[in-house]
Amino acid sequence: MRTSSSALLMLPLLLIVTACNRTPEKQDDQPGVVTNILDQTLPNMAEPPANGITPVETGPARPAPTPAAAPDGLVPAAMQGRWAGAAERCGDKAAALELTVMPDQLLFHESVGTVKSVTQDKDGRAAVEAAFTGEGQSWTRTLALSLSKDGKALTVVNDGTAVTRKRC
Numbered sequence: 671m672r673t674s675s676s677a678l679l680m681l682p683l684l685l686i687v688t689a690c691n692r693t694p695e696k697q698d699d700q701p702g703v704v705t706n707i708l709d710q711t712l713p714n715m716a717e718p719p720a721n722g723i724t725p726v727e728t729g730p731a732r733p734a735p736t737p738a739a740a741p742d743g744l745v746p747a748a749m750q751g752r753w754a755g756a757a758e759r760c761g762d763k764a765a766a767l768e769l770t771v772m773p774d775q776l777l778f779h780e781s782v783g784t785v786k787s788v789t790q791d792k793d794g795r796a797a798v799e800a801a802f803t804g805e806g807q808s809w810t811r812t813l814a815l816s817l818s819k820d821g822k823a824l825t826v827v828n829d830g831t832a833v834t835r836k837r838c
Contacts (some may be wrong), residue, residue, distance in 0.1 A: 743788055744773040746796055751819055753824050753835035760838030767835055770828070776813070780804050783811070 754760045755767030762768065768779050776783035781804025789797045795816040801810050812829040825834045 673746075712730040743785075745771055745776075745785060745788055745798060745815070746790060746794075748794075748821060748822060749796065749815055754838050756834060756836055760836075767833060769824075769835055770814075771824070776800055776803070783813075786810070 680772075734783070750771045750773060752760065753769040753771065754762070754765055758765040758767055764779075766779055770777040774785045776785070776798065781802050783798075783800030783802040785798060785800050787799045791797075793816075795814060797812055797814055799810065799812045802811060811828065816825045816827075818824070822837050823834050825832050
């Protein structure tokens with residue numbers, strides 16, 4: 671009786687070992703199942719491309735665009751860019767002193783100024799007249815912009831109050 675009870679105990683272990691050693695059925699036998707997509711889509715290629723995509727045809731060579739200089743009457747190129755308060759983190763859209771200077775616009779935190787005219791003096795300072803809108807109001811204002819010698823700081827004077835911002 672002892673041999674039959676130990677054989678019964680060994681039966682589950684034997685079934686598990688047998689199941690693990692079975693060879694898997696080929697998926698090729700199932701219609702519509704592709705086991706290796708690259709083999710099916712890229713025949714006659716010695717080695718598939720790194721990203722698995724082969725261009726059908728190459729496009730025409732295009733010259734790289736060259737940045738155009740800002741025409742007269744627009745904000746000087748040296749003053750254009752993203753600016754933030756000296757103690758603020760660049761890229762913080764909620765920063766009160768965030769300013770983006772474009773050739774034809776001044777984008778402040780809560781207002782947008784569309785440039786009407788720019789007058790530049792010999793010292794490199796610029797008087798920018800702009801039509802502003804923000805918080806349901808419209809107004810026209812002339813701001814004085816001056817760039818530091820190293821180009822890393824922009825001082826904006828508005829109604830006698832100067833605020834210096836750092837370049838982002």
